[in-house]
Amino acid sequence: MSLVKFKAQNHPQQTDLRGALDEVDDRGTHPAEFGPLHARFGFTLDVAAAPHNAKCADYYTRRDDGLVQSWATGGAVWCNPPYSNLGAWVAKAWAEHRAHGVVIVMLLPANRCEQRWWQDHIEPFRDRLGSPLRTEFLPGRMRFIKPGQTSVGPNERPPFGCCLLIWSED
Numbered sequence: 001m002s003l004v005k006f007k008a009q010n011h012p013q014q015t016d017l018r019g020a021l022d023e024v025d026d027r028g029t030h031p032a033e034f035g036p037l038h039a040r041f042g043f044t045l046d047v048a049a050a051p052h053n054a055k056c057a058d059y060y061t062r063r064d065d066g067l068v069q070s071w072a073t074g075g076a077v078w079c080n081p082p083y084s085n086l087g088a089w090v091a092k093a094w095a096e097h098r099a100h101g102v103v104i105v106m107l108l109p110a111n112r113c114e115q116r117w118w119q120d121h122i123e124p125f126r127d128r129l130g131s132p133l134r135t136e137f138l139p140g141r142m143r144f145i146k147p148g149q150t151s152v153g154p155n156e157r158p159p160f161g162c163c164l165l166i167w168s169e170d
Contacts, residue, residue, distance in 0.1 A: 027053070027144035028049075028050075028052070028053025028055075028080070028144065029053075029055065029080050029107060029142070029144065030142070030143035030144060032143070033142055033143060034055050034078075037078070037105065037164075038055065038078075041076040041078075041103065041105055042075060042076055043055065043056050043076045043077065043078040043105070044056055044057075044073050044074065044075025044076060045058045045059065045060075045071060045073045045076075045077050045078070046058070046059035046077075046078045046079070046080075047060050047066035047069070047071055047077055047078070047079045048060065048066050048079050048080055048081045048082065048089065049061060049080075050062070055078050055080075056078060058073065066079075066089075066092070067088055067089070067092050070096070071092075071093075071096040071100070071102050071104065072096065072099070072100035072102050073102070075103075076102075076103040076105065077096070077102055077103065077104045077105070078105055079093065079104060079105070079106040079107070080106075081106065081107075083108075083109060086108060086112065086117055087115075087116070087117030087120075087121070089106065090106070090108075090117055090118075090121045090122065090165070091117075091121060093165070093167055094121060094167070101169065102167075103166075103167065103168045104165075104166070104167040104168075105164055105165070105166050105167075106164065106165040106166075106167075107142070107162055107163075107164060108162065108163055108164075108165060109158070109160050109161075109162055109163075110137055110138075110160060110161040110162055110163040111160040111161065122135070122165065126165075132167050132169055133165060133166070134165075134168075135163055135164065135165055136163060136164040136166065137161065137163045138161060138162050138163060138164065139161075140161070141158060141160070141161055141162070142158070142161075142162045144158065
């Protein structure tokens with residue numbers, strides 16, 4: 001896959017000028033990608049969902065605003081946040097884990113480690129002895145379902161890999 005004509009659509013330089021594009025932020029994790037994670041963690045709440053892409057019976061939509069809701073549900077939390085506002089979602093995950101000890105698994109693009117939110121909220125803590133935060137870099141490229149679609153076309157994978165941030169005491 002060539003990146004010659006790739007143009008980031010929800011990069012801070014674009015969103016600062018015009019706001020985030022819903023068609024970019026509103027992409028669900030493909031069931032084939034989510035299934036093994038759900039089997040591993042047993043998610044009970046999806047905190048950044050829409051009715052058409054929610055991964056759990058309990059979920060927060062944009063209207064509910066997962067950034068102001070409690071994530072303490074007694075089970076593990078799944079979060080595939082809008083990529084246009086990642087810093088706020090990572091900060092919220094830290095706050096919820098510290099306050100309630102909730103297990104949180106967040107899916108993020110793996111190519112943003114130079115950004116301030118990564119440097120402030122992830123890099124100093126990830127994979128350190130005694131830290132509740134660990135990272136898992138996923139192989140290949142994730143598949144995401146666009147609104148109104150049920151499958152992913154051959155050239156619809158994003159031009160970046162993804163990683164999981166996992167807040168857990170285990």
